[in-house]
Amino acid sequence: MGAERFLLAGVMGWPVMHSRSPMLHNYLMKQHGLIGTYVPLAIKPEHLAPALRGLAPLGFSGCNITIPHKEQALRIVDEVDDVARRIGAVSCIAVRPDGSLGATNNDAFGFVENILQRQPSWRADAGPVVVIGAGGGARAVVYSLARRGAREIRLVNRTRARAEVLAREFGPPVTVVDWDDRGRALGDGAMLVNTTSQGMVGQPPLDLPLDTLPTRALVSDLVYVPVETPLLAAARRRGNPTVDGLGMLLHQVRPAWQAWFGIDPQITPELRACVEASIPRI
Numbered sequence: 001m002g003a004e005r006f007l008l009a010g011v012m013g014w015p016v017m018h019s020r021s022p023m024l025h026n027y028l029m030k031q032h033g034l035i036g037t038y039v040p041l042a043i044k045p046e047h048l049a050p051a052l053r054g055l056a057p058l059g060f061s062g063c064n065i066t067i068p069h070k071e072q073a074l075r076i077v078d079e080v081d082d083v084a085r086r087i088g089a090v091s092c093i094a095v096r097p098d099g100s101l102g103a104t105n106n107d108a109f110g111f112v113e114n115i116l117q118r119q120p121s122w123r124a125d126a127g128p129v130v131v132i133g134a135g136g137g138a139r140a141v142v143y144s145l146a147r148r149g150a151r152e153i154r155l156v157n158r159t160r161a162r163a164e165v166l167a168r169e170f171g172p173p174v175t176v177v178d179w180d181d182r183g184r185a186l187g188d189g190a191m192l193v194n195t196t197s198q199g200m201v202g203q204p205p206l207d208l209p210l211d212t213l214p215t216r217a218l219v220s221d222l223v224y225v226p227v228e229t230p231l232l233a234a235a236r237r238r239g240n241p242t243v244d245g246l247g248m249l250l251h252q253v254r255p256a257w258q259a260w261f262g263i264d265p266q267i268t269p270e271l272r273a274c275v276e277a278s279i280p281r282i
């Protein structure tokens with residue numbers, strides 16, 4: 001990595017300007033003294049293939065992939081690793097020395113590392129885990145929980161059929177719970193994870209009374225705008241330990257930087273504070 005090379009990376013999405021990734025990566029580039037930049041790449045879905053094929057000739061080290069491209073990217077890149085294949089979505093692409101594109105999914109890594117940084121004694125097999133939602137985020141969460149030995153994952157989604165697809169793919173330990181029974185599913189839960197977009201700025205709070213959830217259960221949210229969602233605030237008020245979704249985003253930087261630049265950056269409180277300061281409180 002000589003000084004003659006201006007390092008380039010970015011995030012492809014549509015829309016993409018709301019992404020915190022450019023701020024996060026550019027903060028780290030400055031901290032590591034790298035000469036380069038990380039840019040938001042607003043790519044329409046019909047332009048994803050030519051945009052990805054342009055990465056190598058433009059000199060990009062790689063890019064992150066966000067909504068709505070995570071599934072389509074699977075079919076465009078040259079190689080998809082096992083994690084992305086099992087999750088069924090791509091979150092990160094590396095341009096390899098021969099110009100070919102290798103894809104992975106770092107959402108699962110980010111989810112687990114964030115939980116462990118905040119709650120070092122956390123174990124996926126501590127008891128039933130209730131996962132709300134069955135979209136892309138849920139797929140990464142279910143994959144991580146299953147890999148880490150969760151014995152029972154209760155999957156609750158507004159559209160039951162989507163949860164059933166996941167249960168078939170991942171097999172036991174996943175069981176599907178009806179949306180109307182979501183309150184009851186919390187009864188003896190050791191962990192609750194919201195993977196829906198509910199609670200995000202502009203969306204109503206997740207409609208889930210916590211009355212039956214044991215107060216020792218860990219409550220985690222993938223939503224990070226705001227950092228403390230109404231769900232996390234309600235859980236904190238009743239004494240549950242909570243983990244927000246911002247750390248999941250931050251920890252995904254580590255495997256991405258290893259693949260792009262051969263560097264393992266530290267996720268420091270200063271980095272978190274810098275990104276958090278840009279997120280509106282509601």
Ligand SMILES: NC(=O)c1ccc[n+]([C@@H]2O[C@H](COP(=O)([O-])OP(=O)(O)OC[C@H]3O[C@@H](n4cnc5c(N)ncnc54)[C@H](OP(=O)(O)O)[C@@H]3O)[C@@H](O)[C@H]2O)c1
Pocket residue numbers: 067107110132133134135136137138157158159162195196197198200222223224245246248249250
């Ligand atoms: N922290 C991180 O690093 C990270 C990583 C990934 C995702 N996320 C966040 O996670 C959230 C979901 O992302 P995603 O990629 O999984 O999205 P997605 O694939 O579009 O899935 C959205 C999920 O939300 C559910 N949902 C939407 N509106 C709902 C409503 N009114 N009531 C109940 N459920 C509703 C959907 O249920 P249906 O199937 O019924 O439509 C689906 O399960 C987003 O806020 C995203 O920013 C964060």
